[in-house]
Amino acid sequence: MTDQGKFARFLITLSAVIVAGCALTVTIKVMNTDTEALYPPRLLDQETVERQAAEVARGPKNVSRDGVECPAAMEAEEGNKFDCRVRVGYNDKTVTVEVIDDQGRLSMNAS
Incomplete structure (x- = not known):
């Protein structure tokens, strides 16, 4: 009976x-999880950015997006x-856009 107790x-x-080993493995996996996959980055509205760039380059009377190329997924x-x-x-004008804050406020300069 003692052998059975020792075995138990x-x-x-x-x-x-x-x-304990499994718990440690899970903890390490969770700590190394890419949070960007859980919380995708906030993107700027491309249409709005292109209209603003057109206004900076052409003036307030021509804010059409025609002929405006900005990167996708900004x-x-x-x-x-x-x-x-x-x-x-x-001619083409380059409008340099800088994101001022994470709320999407922008600064634009045409050259």
């Missing part, structure tokens, strides 16, 4: 070690910069 205690101890993250190309007549 051994199995209980072994089970506890296996459970993140609303403070400090992000990108260029939009705006056709003005027969």
Whole structure:
């Protein structure tokens, strides 16, 4: 009977070690999880950005998106910069866009 008791205690101890190892593995996996997959980045509205770029390059009377090329999927993250190309007549103007804050406020300059 004593051998059965020792064997039972051994199995209980072994089970506890296996459970602890599994818990540690799960904890490490959770800590290394990419949070970006859980919370995708906020993107700027491309149509609005293109209209604003057109207004900066062409003036307030021609805010059509025709002839405006901005990158797709622009993140609303403070400090992000990108260029939009705006056709003005027969020439292209470059509008440099900078995201001022994570709420999507922008600063634009035409060159």
